[in-house]
Amino acid sequence: MKKPVAAESASVFIDARINALGDWRGKMLAKVRAVIHAAHPEIVEERKWVKLGSLGTPVWSHGGIICTGETYKNIVKLTFARGASLPDPSRLFNSSLEGNVRRAIDIHEGDKLNEAALKKLIRAAAALNLQRKSKPKR
Secondary structure (H helix, E strand, O other): OOOOOOHHHHHHHHHHHHHHHOOHHHHHHHHHHHHHHHHOOOOEEEEEOOEOOEOOEEEEEOOOEEEEEEEOOOEEEEEEOOHHHOOOOOOOOOEOOOOOOOEEEEEEOOOOOOHHHHHHHHHHHHHHHHHHHHOOOO
């Protein structure tokens, strides 16, 4: 059984990740993080998938995973665990569109973040997680 990582250490990990990037990706990850917390104050930061060769992935959860925040050479990627079930009238999702469950937002250098639309998406994801938890299991 995996041991949960304390919220404090997850937040410290995300702080360190942002600082280590030292470029636009770190700034964008910090901005996204702030928007996520502004959208829903009960969201918890986690660090998941720590393994040899990987320090782990920043994860934001409330009643289940809302999204992950990964950084690559040219993008910051927010992957929503149940994105295919979320309304996206602003069309923020621009990656992993062919999947039946997940959807992602790839943010490139110079992209402007639609904070209002992202907040709505975060709130919808949290509500979906809580709705799923409240349903009795068969």
